[in-house]
Amino acid sequence: MAQNQQQRFFEIIRPGTNYEFIGKQKYWIGLSIFLVTLTIAMLPINAFVLKKSRGHMLNWGVDFRGGSEILIEFSKPVESGDVRKTLAEAGFPDADVVKYTDPTGQHKYNYMVRVGAVSVVSEAQAKQIQQSLAREGDASLKRFEWSEGGDKIYLRYDKPVDPAALANSLKAMGVNTNQVQSFGRPDENTYEVTLVGLDTEIRRALDTRLGPGSVSAIPSVESVGAKAGKQLQYDGARSLLYAILLIMVYIAFRFDFRYGPGTVVALLHDAIIVIGAFAVTYKEFSLTTVAAVLTIIGYSMNDTVVVFDRIRENAARLRDRRFDRVVNQSINETLSRTILTSATVFFVTLAMNIFGVGVIRDFAFAMNVGVIVGTYSSIFIASPILIWLNDKYVASQRKQQAAGRQPRRPKQGDLEPEEV
């Protein structure tokens, strides 16, 4: 073997560096507990204390909350107050109107409008319609069917009615329809009313009030029925659970039981703090955010696995050392990798956060927070839990030994030195 001349590398962490992580874990765990508590406290604070300005635990996107989100592009400057007023008059008193900054700067007068409704008819209006349509010509209404958020109404009369006349009666009370057609058998005298879309109605209302042509375009509409929103919330929570379960199974398979709880607690810690960041900043929490949290779970695991791999390797090599020293050394050995990888991912997501638009931006924000806590949690959450469990394990082994029983054979592959 050629005698090496000591090579020099560009290093941010010098070899042999030995920062004390484990000894100071108290402070770091304290910080984590503070952040997690802050998150948990922030949710009800948002919902109850800041009722006026916030009002929900998280700023749920329409996909979870149910309702509609409409981006409106005006051809001239308008006041958000006017928009809000117009919408209230058009039957959307809960409208949330926010100035929307177009990142390209081409369209200046954009507003993002959020309303709780998904259809143009509210429950009160439906009742009103039912009353006014009780008689149509000489026919009387036998059945009125409309479900909350529905874009259709079913009317059953005792005699045939002209669909066009029905459409006119509806229009007279300010309900615009796309179409009225007979439904089912002719002798059932049932009519299906398809209501006009929410965005069309809003555009019409704004154009009427602010002058024709004030709305130059509606670049995007998203609307989710309340039931679908509930389903998405449920799916989101379930997927987080599945991800954590699957990863636990993988860890149990690749490492051993002592390594499992630490990783899972670290994952939960990361997920909670990322959600906390959304609670504090009150940024929109949408399907994309859940996707980001899932990605962060993957990333955080990745990071923990790298540290744990080294711990396992060193533990097998340095059996005479105290386990917490081994962990501390392993963290130091992997520290430069940890910092480098986190840095590349962080910078890339930061670029997305600064230059991206809409969904990408929210995603990148979540990732930025996630990368930091994900890296931190491997060192300050997952590792101390591993040490604690190992100590318990060793203590119980000693106890068994003292009681004269055979100690459990160390698991294969766990404490065996690796081949070189």
Add this chain to the structure above:
Amino acid sequence: MERSWWWKAALYGFVTVLAVLYLIPTVVPDAKQPSFIKAHFQKKIQKGLDLQGGLHLVYEVNVDKAVASKVDRLSSDIEDRLRKDKGVNDLTVNREGRDDIILVFKNPAEAAKLDDSILREYRKSLDLVDRNTTTGAVKLRLDQDQVEQVRDYALRQGIETLRNRVDKFGVAEPTIIKKGTDIIVELPGLKTEDFEHIKSVIGRTAQLEFKIVDDGSEYMRKVAASVPKDSGIDVVPESWTEKDSGKQHEDVYLRAKSRATLQKYFAGLTGELAVPGDHEIGYEEMQARSETGEATPDKYWRTSYLHRRAALTGEYLSNADQTWDQQTGRPEIAYELDHQGAAISERLTGDNIGRKMAIILDDTVKSAPVIEGRIGSRGRITLGGFGDPFQLQNEAKDLVGVLRSGALPAPLRKTFETQVGPTLGRDAVDQAKFSMYIGAAAVILFMLIYYRLAGVIANIAMILNLLFMVAILAAFEASLTLPGIAGLVLTIGMAVDANIIIYERIREELRMGKSVRTAVDAGFSRAFWTVFDAHVTNFVAGVVLYSYGSGPIRGFAVTLLVGIVTNLFTSYWLSHWMFDALVGRRGSARATLSI
């Protein structure tokens, strides 16, 4: 170099060339592509809905409404039977909840009249739950298998209806898929102006109607005489003879290449020529036939002059099947009507023998068979035209589908809607691309400064990873969504991770005084499981994302998953191979390594 190195070189070279070939259709404009690319590699990455603009709609089939309608129909059918055939006069029939029918006989003794002779007819659909001869109340319940059948039927019908309607708009690449009991419709690349119109049309409940055709009327002759020569509309006289009576018919209809031409023409007619209030024009798409009666690939639209009122609708149908004519052996359609339908049909067909009856689904005439006799509860439709029996059979099957679907209108309820204008996506892509370049540049620069020559290898691996990823996405014709781009950018950030793990390991080995060659080999082999575990954990999260997410999120999951697989390949094996070239053979290996 060792021989195995050259083998690997050939393999990696081949894979890279293949990736580049797959990428060309996506990157290079059509006109500039070489002809062999056009012939063999047409697949390219599709733009997701959020990038090219369009509509994403999720409909839920309102099964409860369909089931309730079915129960309503069964109950009025039974009421009818009891009153007419059994002479029960004082009787109330009501639907309770969704599935139950409650019959109350004023005279409790009459409750026994709902006997097996009636119940047997409905044994497939109704179960007798309770019969109380002291109060005269009878409770029937819709069989639960029927509920399942209705659900299944309604869903299939919903998809079929949506597909037909979407086809009418000529949207380039529509997606209509079933997810659970929901139907997801994706219509990319629409103009914003069309959104409302399309939404209003595709959300309607489909209607199947039967209407009497009046093509031989005076009105049609007048219209035919007024059609200008250069309007693209042909006037076609149609004379035919009734099979049994030998009666002659002299009909006339109009035809044109497109439905719109005909519709526009009729909409423009005024005064005497305007369509009378009790009539309307139906449109049917026909296969053009050559003089010998062979079908040609050309299609055209023809008119039918129809009675506005639908005498019979699809809800009266209870069954339809494709069968064979006993005498001629040609395919035909046998259908059955329910009790009330049979009564209507008997009257209607009796009054209109020798005329045509148009079968209309969703405002389009599907077929217009001639009524050849009085039809009660069972009827047959023979198909006109000649040509090969196989094609006729297919036509018959299509018509059966139409008839069956008409039997049960299940309303669609919109539960989710996203519409994106075309410009929004374009701006977003530009921004996302920009952030991707910035991110990639930062990573490349960073790796170069930190690892020097080894950094070059990591950068090549990262760029190749990007190339393979995009090529695989192109080969699968995956659609790239905004979150998908985020996935690509994220992969750039994570791609170098494996290289960092390996390089740090190699540095450690070098510090321990090992030779360059040994250090590189040890670094790679020791880091393998770490790198592998790190990839698997990300992969698991990706799989969960994929199965959970819908639409754009799925696009993200796909890019993430593909990226993880290609990354393991480029950052481990491909990098290792590049190192082999750099370090050289054992013995002649270099003494220092720029890492």
